[in-house]
Amino acid sequence: MDAVTNQLIDLALQEDIGTGDVTSKYFVPEDKQTESSIYAKADGVVAGLDVAKEVFSRIDASLNVVVLKQDGDPIAYGDHVLEISGSARSILTAERTALNFLQRLSGIASQTAEYVRMVEGTVARVLDTRKTTPGWRAIEKAAVVAGGGSNHRMGLYDRAMVKDNHLVAENKLEALQDAIDRLKQDQPDVEVELEADTLDQVKGFLSLDGVDHLLLDNMSNEQMKLAVAMRDAADRKPLLEASGGVNLETMAGIARTGVDFISVGALTHSAVALDLSLEFQ
Template sequence: MNRLSRILVEMALEEDLRDEGDLTSHFFVDDEHKSTGAIVSREEAIISGHEIAAHVCSAVDPDLKYRAVIEDGGSANPGEVVSEISGPTRSILTAERTMLNFMQRLSGVATVTQSYVRLIKHTEAKLLDTRKTTPGWRDLEKAAVVHGGGQNHRMGLYDAIMVKDNHLVANPSPIDLASRVAEVKATSPSIMIEVEADRLDQVESFLRIDGIDVILLDNMSNDELREAVAMRSRTGSVTKLEASGGVNLDTVKGISETGVDYISVGALTHSVRSIDLGLDLKAANG
């Protein structure tokens, strides 16, 4: 697990425990008491978050043992055990809510991603996430998208170029844009370059620019998406086309059938519903 995710666990435990710790468990649970606990799904779900849940356990108490039962990316039915925890009862109860908070949200991301993927599986289109993630959670949420069968778009501003409408305001000329793209490819050929278009005349211009890897088709109708695909065929371009904007579970199937290569969906991470998971505890000693 990376540094940012470890910091996130530290912050989550800090806000729950502060200096005083888990007062209820301290005063009402014997220090020597041992238990086993099972994280159980209360609904159908695609599971994600085992790594960070295990890290929560070890951060609370190195004596806690965490074992995944349904692996990340696996399907859980209502009542099925997702993972098991064993060790000091106090520590299990202290870690419980933080573990569940992480796993419930990440499993929610994986589950909704799978819902989208199922609707487009009859086409060649691939489902992508976006940077519309919970601050601090990006790596975790993007991993959950993969667990749900989706693919990751760029991880941040540092690993790819996306020229959007606000960038084009300062650089509106296609000739100037072409020179900038050529400059990037000359010095850093492995950097992916994507350019946003919200009109078909822009698509036509961008298809003529060597070095643009992907054109983002922003808020276009299905008819416009089909025309953009036809434009690409006429030019013989190998530039990929990505549909974005107005994508939901009701529209994604039709969008996928237009011939676009990618469909990016912000809702995978920015408005996801957490999955109902709970911890069932069983005493290992009296």
């Protein structure tokens, strides 16, 4: 598990436990041993199992935690995903934090799977965005992958994405080409993506060298079809990403335009937690 996720688990436990779990301390016998399980109360796709397991182990290394599913597995009402046995006090102390992670990440995986189903039979792949919960980006993006989606850039450092606000500062093609050349010289592994709001911009950007992706922002399906045709007819063939106005109702139509990717901020910023519960046996 990466250092950021380890730190996130520590922070989550610290905010929940504080100076101690007074309920378990005074109302649960210290020597009480029990068996418990986490199960689904709704259909979906599970994600975050390793994080949940780590929460229990962080509270009490003597707990026996058995993972019954794998991230990305579809689950139905009543399916058990984790079994935990050992100290009742420890299980109760870890319960809410483990469920918070598991429910949130499974909700993202479940929502992603719904969007992925809408693009079946097309070349389009579903992308996440940087609209993630601060500090949760790595595990939320892992949940997107568990749901069948793909990851966009992790941050500002691994892809140059020149959007409309950047273009307000400088939009001349010669200056853009110079900036692309300098970036590729200094950091050849960093990809370049340019945002296009119009077909005229698409035409201009297709004349540039070193452009790996074009973002088609808030274009109609007809405009996106034309952009795909323009790209296919050009010597340079950057990948095309659709963005804006994307939801479950519009997803299939966008995918049929022939774009390579569809980015969906809702995968992470609007996912509803999957209903999961822990019960003692």
